[in-house]
Amino acid sequence: MKAQIWIKRVLYVLLVVIVLAGIKAYSLYSRAFSANIILKDKHDPYLYIPTGTSYEEVLEILSKSGKIRNIDALKWVAQKKNYPNHVKPGRYKLKNRMSNNELINMLRSGSQEPVMLTFNNIRTPDQLSERIAEQLEFSSDSLLKVLISEAVHKKYNFSQHTFRCMFIPNTYEFYWNTSPENFVERMYNEYNEFWTKKRVRKSEQIGLSKEEVIILASIVDQETIKDDEKEIIAGVYMNRLQKNIRLHADPTVIYAVGDFSIKRVLRKHYNIDSPYNTYKHGGLPPGPICLPEISSIDAVLNYREHSYLYFCAKPDFSGYHNFAKTLEEHNRNAKLYRRELNRRRIYN
Numbered sequence: 120m121k122a123q124i125w126i127k128r129v130l131y132v133l134l135v136v137i138v139l140a141g142i143k144a145y146s147l148y149s150r151a152f153s154a155n156i157i158l159k160d161k162h163d164p165y166l167y168i169p170t171g172t173s174y175e176e177v178l179e180i181l182s183k184s185g186k187i188r189n190i191d192a193l194k195w196v197a198q199k200k201n202y203p204n205h206v207k208p209g210r211y212k213l214k215n216r217m218s219n220n221e222l223i224n225m226l227r228s229g230s231q232e233p234v235m236l237t238f239n240n241i242r243t244p245d246q247l248s249e250r251i252a253e254q255l256e257f258s259s260d261s262l263l264k265v266l267i268s269e270a271v272h273k274k275y276n277f278s279q280h281t282f283r284c285m286f287i288p289n290t291y292e293f294y295w296n297t298s299p300e301n302f303v304e305r306m307y308n309e310y311n312e313f314w315t316k317k318r319v320r321k322s323e324q325i326g327l328s329k330e331e332v333i334i335l336a337s338i339v340d341q342e343t344i345k346d347d348e349k350e351i352i353a354g355v356y357m358n359r360l361q362k363n364i365r366l367h368a369d370p371t372v373i374y375a376v377g378d379f380s381i382k383r384v385l386r387k388h389y390n391i392d393s394p395y396n397t398y399k400h401g402g403l404p405p406g407p408i409c410l411p412e413i414s415s416i417d418a419v420l421n422y423r424e425h426s427y428l429y430f431c432a433k434p435d436f437s438g439y440h441n442f443a444k445t446l447e448e449h450n451r452n453a454k455l456y457r458r459e460l461n462r463r464r465i466y467n
Contacts, residue, residue: 154216155188165232166211169256170296174203177226177444178391186213193219193362202227235294239288241410242379247286264413275307277330280406284333285310288410313413321420325357325403332419337407341370342417342430349418351442355427357419364428366397374408382465406458434459 154296157166166184168177178194195383197203209231224230238250244266247258252259265271267460272282286306293302311397314329322332337354359366369384375393395404427442429449434456443449461465 120139122159125320139275153192153218155192155219156186156213156215156216156217156222157188158186158213161215164213164215166213167256167295168206168208168211170208172206172208174206177206193222196220196223199343200224200227201223207231207358208296231294231296233292235290237290237295238286239410240413240452241286241288242374242408247283247410251302255293255302256295257297257302259301262302265299265303271303275303278406281334283410284409286332286410287313288412288417316419319418325420325421325422331403333411333416334403334405336415336419337409337419338368338370338404340368340409340411342368342371343440346414346418349415350421350423351425351427352430352440353422354425355430357422358428359427360402362428363401365401368397368402371395371397371404373402381467383460383467385467392450418465430432 130183133457136240163380166180166186172180172219178197181193182190187193190252191294200223202223205227207226207229209229211225211230213234215226216333236251236254241247244263248259248263248266251262267279269279272279275282275285283364285303287310289309291305291309293305297305313416314424322329325332327335335356336351338356339349341350342352356366358364371393372384372388372395373379373381375391376388377394381388389398391398394400395406397404425442426444429443429446430440431443431449431452433439433441436459441452442451
């Protein structure tokens with residue numbers, strides 16, 4: 120009888136131990152594997168950890184984000200996985216009902232979500248630095264400092280004016296915490312990849328260097344928004360270059376003035392003293408007047424051969440142009456366009 124009582128007591132104790140162990144195990148499991156990330160706004164799933172952020176600051180960022188249910192449970196998992204000593208900056212994409220284990224594994228490994236960085240319609244280094252800084256961690260001032268650095272220009276074998284030729288508008292995959300220097304290095308590599316053997320061969324065939332192709336493409340880019348017209352306009356400028364006729368490109372005058380709101384180039388603008396003013400200086404300007412689209416660059420490389428020396432916007436404001444072989448014909452086209460500008464009260 121005593122043996123039976125003793126056995127029952129032992130079994131009871133074992134049962135209690137098993138239950139307590141089960142409760143403890145469940146508690147530990149819940150801390151690590153239960154859903155702890157709740158995304159109220161599906162359009163804002165990202166967690167940004169700036170460069171130099173401490174573990175305590177990461178916890179503060181998470182607490183203020185409103186995306187974490189139980190910060191204490193997260194701390195426990197973070198400590199167990201030694202995350203405080205492995206904080207990595209970056210842009211991390213959270214998932215709804217993500218567990219602490221998943222979150223800490225992602226943060227600890229630095230498995231951040233890349234940024235699909237895009238830039239176009241850029242004219243100046245200031246505009247470029249502002250556009251990029253909107254998408255990456257660094258400030259526009261820190262990038263601009265690199266963009267205007269003479270030492271950086273020399274490093275990549277460009278001049279102060281041609282350095283912008285290196286930036287080909289497109290969409291690129293970057294990590295959010297990329298540094299300004301690494302951004303520029305990546306753009307240089309992309310520039311070299313862009314200039315395939317086929318493109319280099321074409322530039323040699325038309326007698327222009329890579330930088331000259333991009334400079335001319337920047338003018339073409341600002342002359343028309345119509346891709347099907349770019350090769351024709353490029354052909355006009357190639358004809359003028361080959362005949363040593365000044366380009367007389369209005370977009371270069373606008374760039375020289377520095378007022379990109381100008382809709383009508385006036386006689387006073389033609390006299391501005393700038394190497395970018397192609398009414399006063401022969402040949403191409405010293406650098407691009409914008410970062411031309413790839414379609415504009417390829418239009419120069421594949422320019423249309425014809426006899427046109429002039430072109431003027433059509434008075435219907437369709438975005439297309441009238442082309443002319445003689446100055447007399449061009450003046451008639453220009454007169455019609457000026458008349459329409461006056462009718463629409465576009466005076467500057």
